[in-house]
Amino acid sequence: MTATPDVHLAAPLADPDTFVDGPPHDLFARLRDGDPVAWTPEPAPHSGFWSVTRHADIVAVSRDWQTFTSSRGVALEELDDEQLAHRTSMIDTDPPRQTQLRKAVAASFAPRVVNSFETFLRGIVGRTLDAALPKGTFEFVENVSSEVPVRVLCRLLDVPDDDHVKLTAWGDRLVGHTDPELADVLLHSEESEQYRLLPFRSPAALEVFEYGRELAEQRRVQPGEDLMTKLVTAEVDGGPLTTQDMDNFFLLLALAGQETTRQAISLAMLTLIENPEALTTLQERPELLDGPALDELLRWGPPVYHMRRTATRDVEVAGVQMRAGDKLAVWFPSGNRDERVIPHADVLDLERRNVDLLTFGKGGPHYCLGSFLAKLELRVTLQELVARLDTAVLGGRPERLRSNFVNGVKRLPVTVTTR
Numbered sequence: 001m002t003a004t005p006d007v008h009l010a011a012p013l014a015d016p017d018t019f020v021d022g023p024p025h026d027l028f029a030r031l032r033d034g035d036p037v038a039w040t041p042e043p044a045p046h047s048g049f050w051s052v053t054r055h056a057d058i059v060a061v062s063r064d065w066q067t068f069t070s071s072r073g074v075a076l077e078e079l080d081d082e083q084l085a086h087r088t089s090m091i092d093t094d095p096p097r098q099t100q101l102r103k104a105v106a107a108s109f110a111p112r113v114v115n116s117f118e119t120f121l122r123g124i125v126g127r128t129l130d131a132a133l134p135k136g137t138f139e140f141v142e143n144v145s146s147e148v149p150v151r152v153l154c155r156l157l158d159v160p161d162d163d164h165v166k167l168t169a170w171g172d173r174l175v176g177h178t179d180p181e182l183a184d185v186l187l188h189s190e191e192s193e194q195y196r197l198l199p200f201r202s203p204a205a206l207e208v209f210e211y212g213r214e215l216a217e218q219r220r221v222q223p224g225e226d227l228m229t230k231l232v233t234a235e236v237d238g239g240p241l242t243t244q245d246m247d248n249f250f251l252l253l254a255l256a257g258q259e260t261t262r263q264a265i266s267l268a269m270l271t272l273i274e275n276p277e278a279l280t281t282l283q284e285r286p287e288l289l290d291g292p293a294l295d296e297l298l299r300w301g302p303p304v305y306h307m308r309r310t311a312t313r314d315v316e317v318a319g320v321q322m323r324a325g326d327k328l329a330v331w332f333p334s335g336n337r338d339e340r341v342i343p344h345a346d347v348l349d350l351e352r353r354n355v356d357l358l359t360f361g362k363g364g365p366h367y368c369l370g371s372f373l374a375k376l377e378l379r380v381t382l383q384e385l386v387a388r389l390d391t392a393v394l395g396g397r398p399e400r401l402r403s404n405f406v407n408g409v410k411r412l413p414v415t416v417t418t419r
């Protein structure tokens with residue numbers, strides 16, 4: 001590996017504590033300017049990784065999946081072959097197999113299908129807001145953002161609405177694996193060794209697998225139009241998915257389908273509270289949510305911090321020499337604020353046109369499968385919210401997830417008045 005100008009500059013990115021107040025935008029700006037592909041040391045026994053912070057480099061790495069494979073995992077945890085054999089799902093699989101896996105479920109996320117949810121979604125959002133807003137002071141994540149996406153997930157899976165409670169709790173335990181408040185077992189603890197073959201090293205995965213297997217059994221007997229029916233009838237490499245493939249695929253969908261969108265809603269609310277003029281703009285011109293404002297809010301508050309890739313050969317990125325086997329993290333919040341591509345990137349501008357958004361990835365085969373659905377959920381939630389809100393301020397300090405992977409808001413106390 002080649003020496004970099006300041007080996008310590010990017011070091012905080014390996015530490016989840018760096019993110020407890022949100023993305024470290026100042027650090028990202030310094031890296032983009034001075035060390036855009038920065039070596040990021042990790043505590044032993046981990047190997048360290050390259051932090052890629054400029055927009056163009058993030059897109060180039062995401063696009064070149066042959067050189068930057070997902071098949072060693074997309075989180076920074078280093079996995080041996082046995083772990084990979086147990087834990088791999090579509091997101092950590094390269095084409096052509098990934099293409100086949102994606103095809104098995106892609107129709108469920110097509111715009112035409114997703115658009116048919118709008119009336120149902122507006123009903124959920126309306127009921128949720130009408131229960132929450134009259135309280136005046138309340139915790140927004142529990143009362144609003146965690147209510148909406150998980151109910152859409154229940155509908156995609158065609159499971160009882162009451163199951164949303166378990167699905168939310170599992171999601172929290174899985175993505176909370178670096179947060180002492182939420183993790184059953186902390187990621188790098190000795191105790192986590194016994195769970196090393198499970199996604200996120202979390203015992204919550206076993207409960208998700210069991211739930212998925214029971215559902216799969218029901219769908220084999222009585223197929224429907226739901227996502228699980230798609231999985232049990234899928235043909236990949238000329239045969240059905242194995243139980244392990246099903247477990248991991250189901251877990252990916254159950255998690256991706258709710259956690260990130262929940263964060264997107266919380267982060268957008270936080271943005272509107274911290275920038276009251278933006279709330280006023282939307283109140284006066286709600287039609288902006290059908291256009292540029294939605295992408296701008298997603299640019300400002302991206303729920304996923306990074307994806308990891310692994311170099312398959314010796315390669316240069318932006319003049320920095322990497323070796324085969326090196327890990328890289330592409331940092332989406334940084335690319336979203338790169339002045340080289342987004343003029344005045346540090347300004348929140350709800351009328352900004354053609355935002356070159358990295359929030360869902362960009363340019364590669366893994367571009368978020370649920371992006372259209374996530375945008376619909378965010379748009380409908382914000383439209384209904386803005387129509388009801390008069391003022392909104394913080395009712396206490398927001399609490400973030402301790403994670404350098406998910407830009408999570410655990411608690412968002414708010415005080416609101418309505419129109």
Ligand code: HEM
Pocket residue numbers: 062090091092098102252253256257258260261264302303304307359360361362364365366367368369370371373374375
């Ligand atoms: C605002 C909400 C969301 C954000 C920010 C988000 C973000 C992302 C990102 C960054 C990736 C990886 C892109 C890459 O590596 O190039 C991804 C992949 C994925 N997302 Fe989302 N996502 C969101 C909502 C959803 C929803 C609602 C679903 C529905 C199930 C979903 C399902 C997936 C799946 C299945 C993948 C893996 C795709 C593949 O490997 O081909 N996401 N998402």
